[in-house]
Amino acid sequence: MQDRRQMDLKQNIEDAQYVLVGIGAEFAQRLEPMEQDAFYASLAAQARSDAFEGQIRQYLQFHYLKRHPDKRILDAYEQLTSLLEGKDYFIVSLCTDDLIYETGLDPSRIVTPCGGWRAMQCGRECVTDQEPLVTDENVMRELLSSIDGCDGELDAIDFPVCAECSAPLWFNQISAPEYREEGYLPQWQKYTRWLMGTLNRKLCILELGVGMQFLQIIRFPFEKVAYVNQRAYFYRVHSRLYQLTEELKGKGVSVPQNPVDFLLSMGEERKDDGNH
Ligand SMILES: [Zn+2]
Structure with missing residues (x-):
């Protein structure tokens, strides 16, 4: 059975001019x-x-x-890749496992402010x-x-x-x-310019397993962007911390699920579709 939230998300991404994605600890390899x-x-x-x-x-x-490398997480990233195919997107990730760079996602559209293994x-x-x-x-x-x-x-x-x-x-x-921020700042500047361009455009925000870590990097700014932009729609996926703030009621959906499981189940739907 097709989950309505998943169908809505696909449709919402399809209709959006821009897609902003935040990835957090629930997506990281343990x-x-x-x-x-x-x-x-x-x-x-x-x-x-x-x-x-x-x-x-x-x-x-x-x-x-x-x-x-965790195969399930890589598969979930591939599912995200196909969701974002052809879209104008940007991804901010708190993960330091760098698995995201081993997928079909475009590294010029990714910023990982906590660093990783590439430098x-x-x-x-x-x-x-x-x-x-x-x-x-x-x-x-x-x-x-x-x-x-x-x-x-x-x-x-x-x-x-x-x-x-x-x-x-x-x-x-x-x-x-002595963390050297040179490692991510050029991409961060690119991200903030990109984000300015989304103002009052149809924007889909997808937050995947972000939780309460480094609130100033994803969680708070994403909520603010969703609040300010009249045409934004917010998907917050997290196994426990999925609640949306009062201001965002009506502008978003809470998905109480682990984000890797959520994306993988979308992939299964796709396979089912192919069989019919
Ligand atoms: Zn030295």
Whole structure:
């Protein structure tokens, strides 16, 4: 049976001139399974009280996410990709797993202000002529293969280091010391310009599993945009925090469901359609 909310969403996106998407923690790949995995647990134990424990923990997460990406989440992104096909959209995501960049979604229409795994940085304020961010894919690849071949020995892993101070690099994420915002600011500027262009245009807002984390990045501004724009329509999908504010009653729909499940169930509908 076709869920009415899903049909409405498809129709609403189809009719909209612009689609604004916010993605939050319920869409992120969980790292608990990694902690249960003997390979990673042993390396993490060896890193305990190491001077570079924070960096090493990031390296292990990076390796885990690249080697074991969550298939369900990737499939949900593909479903989102087909929903947004041909539309003028922008996506703001709080996720740092970077799975979104491994899908058919257009990276020039995505901003991830909490960072991810596409750049590294020093954790100190190095005075340097060098670029503050290391984006060389070879550095990432070498780190991955070094962990692949470490045979469970932390000492066998080659850490990527800062060219200036030789300290192991951090990934460019909000959890890193001295987080370098250069990693996302160019896209953020593009996003704010795009958002200005949606004023009083038919705008569909789709918030997927955002919750109460970093309220100033998605939740509050999206509510404001929906309130100010007379032609906006708001879909808030979250397993627990799906309520819309009083001001938005009549301008939106609450979907009390996990956003990955929600999108995957739309994909199943599509497959069913194909069979008839
Ligand atoms: Zn440095």
